[in-house]
Amino acid sequence: MTESDAPGSGNGPEGDHALISAARDGDRMAFEELVRRTYTETYTLAVRLTGNREDAHDVVQEAYLRAWRGLKSFRGDAHFSTWLYRITANTAYSHVNKRRRHRSVPLGELRTEIADEHAPSPEEKAETAALQSRLAMAVAQLPSKLRAVVVLKDVYGLAHEEIADQLDISEAAAKVRLHRARKQLRDLLYDDRPSKESTE
Amino acid sequence: MKCDEVQALLPALLDAGGTPSVEVRVHIETCLRCQADLVRYRRMLRELRELRTRYLEPSPDALSRTLVNLWEAGEQRAIRSMLTGRRLAYLAAVGGLLVIAATTVTVLALRSRRRAPIAGG
Ligand SMILES: [Zn+2]
Numbered sequence: 001m002t003e004s005d006a007p008g009s010g011n012g013p014e015g016d017h018a019l020i021s022a023a024r025d026g027d028r029m030a031f032e033e034l035v036r037r038t039y040t041e042t043y044t045l046a047v048r049l050t051g052n053r054e055d056a057h058d059v060v061q062e063a064y065l066r067a068w069r070g071l072k073s074f075r076g077d078a079h080f081s082t083w084l085y086r087i088t089a090n091t092a093y094s095h096v097n098k099r100r101r102h103r104s105v106p107l108g109e110l111r112t113e114i115a116d117e118h119a120p121s122p123e124e125k126a127e128t129a130a131l132q133s134r135l136a137m138a139v140a141q142l143p144s145k146l147r148a149v150v151v152l153k154d155v156y157g158l159a160h161e162e163i164a165d166q167l168d169i170s171e172a173a174a175k176v177r178l179h180r181a182r183k184q185l186r187d188l189l190y191d192d193r194p195s196k197e198s199t200e
Numbered sequence: 201m202k203c204d205e206v207q208a209l210l211p212a213l214l215d216a217g218g219t220p221s222v223e224v225r226v227h228i229e230t231c232l233r234c235q236a237d238l239v240r241y242r243r244m245l246r247e248l249r250e251l252r253t254r255y256l257e258p259s260p261d262a263l264s265r266t267l268v269n270l271w272e273a274g275e276q277r278a279i280r281s282m283l284t285g286r287r288l289a290y291l292a293a294v295g296g297l298l299v300i301a302a303t304t305v306t307v308l309a310l311r312s313r314r315r316a317p318i319a320g321g
Contacts, residue, residue, distance in 0.1 A: 028271065032267055035263070035266065035267060035270070036263065039258065039262075039263050039266070040255050040256070040257065040258065041255065043256060043258040043262070044254075044255045044256045047256050048251065053259075057258070057262060057265075057266075060258075060262075060266060061266050061269055061270070061273070064266060064270055065270055065273050065277075068270065069277075128247075131243075131247055132247055132250065132251070132254065135244065135247050135248065135251070136251060136254075139248075139251070150248070154245055154248040154249065155248050155249065155251045155252050156252055157249070157252075175212075175215075178211070178215075179211035179212050180211075182211035182214065182241065182244070182245075183208075183211050185244060185248075186211075186237075186240060186241060186244060189240075189244060190240055
């Protein structure tokens, strides 16, 4: 598992537009090309949201199936990738909730998976790479409800309103979860908080 | 104001428009520990944003597996929904017949009850 700085596609939105309308008419080859172009991004989002690769693959699979079936409802006023993000976020959220009821990934296993994925590249400054690596692991360790919000807000830059809509919670709840998630991330990253002393 | 109280507010202060009260601002301006914590939060946020473009490579066969499963799953669902559709149509037909039968029985029963007093009087 490696990390790269750019997804596989070098194609513009015009090309996407033609593919989308062909796919909407039932052209499977066109849809396959859209999948190819967006695959790495979708997979990355799914890993960030689920916290592990196995679930991410399931989520990606389901997200593309939902996208294919729902393509007629895609109006084209947003980017295809944004629309796909929404579907992926939604799928990941329901997948993680469902999975939580059945099984859980042991923490040790999860740490190794995410740490491997974030092995620092040689050209990166060691400190930043180490922080990135720890951060990615910390995100994966968050409870799923908190992780979903912090990934969508602080990694992907979605508005509170949109996140609330995606996760079917109130905006106030989205904010509370975000602030809790940031606090937990901070504690996971910098485990050096002094005991109870304080200044007035 | 205590550091713990201020630090509990820091995650919310990072939001756009998250303006601290005068009391909180004064504390942060004069407290090195809370300043350091704020710096850490800001750095953390910067690094979180960076995660978006740090793409993770799926395993080499993942894409082809997704495409194969995509069409297979699509077909399976189509078959399932067709079968469900037929089952529903069947149930609807049976339900319709039952309703008709029940209505007929009720109407006949009412008629015979209406006739009964005439016959008796
Ligand atoms: Zn302080």
